[in-house]
Amino acid sequence: MTVFEQLLAPALPTLTAIEEARKKHRNKTFTWIDFTRTMVYCFTKGCKSLTALAVALQNADEALQLPPVPVMTLSDAFRRFSPGLFRQALHQLVMALPLPSNPELALVGQIYIADGSIFPIVQGLTWPGGSIESSIKMHLRFHLNTMVAVDCRIGLEDSSERQALRQTLEAGISYVLDRGYFSFQLIRAVIDRRRM
Numbered sequence: 533m534t535v536f537e538q539l540l541a542p543a544l545p546t547l548t549a550i551e552e553a554r555k556k557h558r559n560k561t562f563t564w565i566d567f568t569r570t571m572v573y574c575f576t577k578g579c580k581s582l583t584a585l586a587v588a589l590q591n592a593d594e595a596l597q598l599p600p601v602p603v604m605t606l607s608d609a610f611r612r613f614s615p616g617l618f619r620q621a622l623h624q625l626v627m628a629l630p631l632p633s634n635p636e637l638a639l640v641g642q643i644y645i646a647d648g649s650i651f652p653i654v655q656g657l658t659w660p661g662g663s664i665e666s667s668i669k670m671h672l673r674f675h676l677n678t679m680v681a682v683d684c685r686i687g688l689e690d691s692s693e694r695q696a697l698r699q700t701l702e703a704g705i706s707y708v709l710d711r712g713y714f715s716f717q718l719i720r721a722v723i724d725r726r727r728m
Contacts (some may be wrong), residue, residue, distance in 0.1 A: 542570060544625045550617055557612075564617055566599055567609045573598055580652045580666070582606050627681070643676040645705075645708045648693040650676050665689065670694035676708070694718050701725040 533541075540547075558574040562723070570589065579585040586603045600649050601609075648671045656664045671716045674684040685696045694713055701707075709723070 534595050536573065539576070540569065543621065543625055546621055550621055554617060562599070562601060562605055562609060564613050567613055570598060570601060574654060579654065582654055585654060640704055642704060643706045643708060644682065645674040645676055646697050647672060647710060648696065650689055673700060
């Protein structure tokens with residue numbers, strides 16, 4: 533078993549069930565589950581464009597069993613396959629996760645880890661105003677006690693991580709942040725939120 537297969541193995545039953553249940557077009561041979569496997573490969577390989585992905589698929593190790601897919605087919609797949617299928621898969625996978633018990637963390641209280649990560653967009657994204665971005669920043673809050681993501685905000689690559697956190701502060705939560713978050717204004721906002 534390859535590392536790629538091990539990476540996908542926990543999700544494969546869910547992905548297979550969705551593939552079997554979805555409405556199919558009789559003339560299309562590139563399936564949703566193939567597209568999903570291709571996108572996982574795209575992100576693990578670090579491809580920054582459809583062309584780079586198509587080249588990577590052409591040169592992929594045969595053991596990965598990834599189909600060589602032309603750029604036009606990949607482009608069509610983004611329009612043809614509903615994002616709802618991915619949301620459904622993610623929801624089912626998260627709901628199936630066993631929630632850990634952390635009695636030591638319970639003594640400390642509720643803890644959120646917050647950070648921002650940049651993700652490439654394979655086809656680019658047009659924002660209101662006409663600018664086209666090749667990547668986005670995801671501002672994520674992760675609940676350490678239950679090991680579940682509790683909030684996610686999407687912004688431009690240069691969007692402020694401090695501002696995203698400031699908009700989502702909650703009372704009664706301890707936040708774990710890296711040093712890039714430090715600012716006196718953010719500390720003031722946390723203190724003000726505690727008093728509410």
